[in-house]
Amino acid sequence: MISRSWNLQLLTTWEKVCSPDFISQWQSVIDKSPDAHVFFHPVLVNLWLKTYRPLRDIKPLFVHATCGEQQVIFPLVLWKRNWKNGFMRVIVPAGHSDFDYHDPIFMHTPTHEEIQSFYCELKEVLDNSIYYDQIFFDGLHKAYVPVFMKVMHREGCLSSSLQDAPIKEHLVLPAQKSQARSVLRRLKRLQEKGKVTFCRYDFTKIDAARSSFEVMLPMHMKRWPNAYKAPGFHRNLLDFGLESGLLDFVEMSFQGKPIAWQISFLFKNRYSLYMPTVDEAYYKFSAGYLMKGYALGEAKKDGFTISDHLRGAEGYKDSWGGDITYIFDVQFDSNRISSKARRWVFNVLARIKSIRVRNKSIRYQQAID
Template identity: 30%
Template sequence: MYGDFQIEEITGLGGVKALSPEWDNLFDLCVEATPFQSPRWLVPWCAHLGAGDPYVIALRINGALAGIAPFMLKGDELVFMGTGVSDYLDILMKPGLERAGAFAVIERLAARQELWRRCDLQELKPGSALLSTGLPSGIRSRIMEREPCLYLELPPTIEEFAAMHRVNRRAGSARARARLERSGFLTIETADKARLEGFIDSFFTLHAKRWASLGLPGVLKGPEIMSFHTEAARGLLGSGMLRLYRMRYMGSDMAALYCLFRGKRVYAYLSGFDPALSKLSPGTHILKHAAEDSIRSGARVLDFLRGGEGYKYAWRPKEERNLNMVLERA
């Protein structure tokens, strides 16, 4: 017992998968949690990218799951599940129990120091309860800033968004986009269950083309990362959190944009486009379409996620920084 919590430790991929239905129900209650904390994202990560041993601390009250701290042990280092491919990470606690849950998790880690030498907890939002919880004796922490996370506040209407866009010179020409759309040769579609596999293939191909034109491999190189995204996309689509867009011009794939959607926030995760059509600003056009589609769906924030790339600043976004919390034995 840790306060009002009963603590359960789950290890192994089989145990993580068995916990998934309860985890999914808890995630539904946590309206501020991001898609990167969903089992539909993290369980595929464990299966395809998690080079280590899953170690999950489950917090229960009267037997019901009230919180979960999903970790991966890599040798003697403990990290969050999803590290590397996820832009926001944290423990998941039933609303109202965040501070108590964070303290219980840290206490449990302190009691299990034989498992780890260092905990490297990346991509915590500034408001994470882990950052402000007290530390038991024998544990010290270091907190460091990470790269910027940029986001754009969306207006209630597409007309207001269009007015904002007109003064954004680097965001492309509204007239050019209108000409493309009137031509009848430009189409933008959103993946559904029947066509998901084809959309994913287009996304992988366009991402690889765009980065190959720069002499770089991109971040989707290798069968493991592709298998992860394929499995995660199926689960995320089934829960309504995936928005995978494909833009075609004259029957050929032009651009793809992989977005995650939850609550009032849409996350522009990864994209790709055909560099042979770069003069038509495909990346800008498909991002504008995603923003407009999100406004129609009630979103109020377009999150560009990690990284300070120039095209993001062209939209005049606001900026926050995630934090990295490192726990070590004192």
């Protein structure tokens, strides 16, 4: 199964990773790949690096491998974590924690043998040239899970076809009929109270998009207060995404006031819904469903055939129907004595942090009882 011979190049300097020649090769592979996802597009990876290089101690470990006519691009980084994390040296995909999928990009649809032989060659190269404590790949679809790595977490991702999705009132409605009727009733109620409008921003409207985004971001942070947002990441995402045409930014307004937003990715035939936000005062009008329905309706008009709700098992996604596929987070631990010691320190610190958080929650609950 692992007899295939790979020529694997590991790019370990920022100069090589950012060189025009490599970017051109990378772009060629992703353009030709029938299975590529948007999250390893050079634009998105580079904006992630632009954000995180000043914030974290990361070193590039970008992989470019060839085997006959097959080519693979797999952008990885070595993350040297701080004392709070036991000084662990962890190999993770570029985009780790911010982006949903991290399957390697194969130029041609790979066989199981090709995938596993690629991983075996990669591990051998890493073992011989990189000092690491742990390899952690998040967001791998089942076909791309390395057999030698331990599955740590599984999560469902919902996607549905836009080809047969009916449009009513300029909206693609939830697949559940009762939910669809409810959304239309609430749209009518809102329209009876005032004017409802939608706006799609592109790079020609970048200043207006930035202004709208600054209204949106505090509401998103309020809705998900524990979600880490690296300083500048989402602003970089807006600028680079709109300029490259990979990002869709849609706003819903009521009486001229923005009340809901949807940030999505545009890539090949797939419309990937990434970051929804709703003013909580308009929950009762199903503003989130209206916003998503309009964004999907515009995507359908533009010729996209798949809506991808990405990772996360939030209940509201189920209303749209479709198929669930699973992605996996996998881990491999180095057997070095020093690596075992660092992981032990990391686990102790994690337990202490967990106890502190639990005790804080108990004290808060006692205070309000």
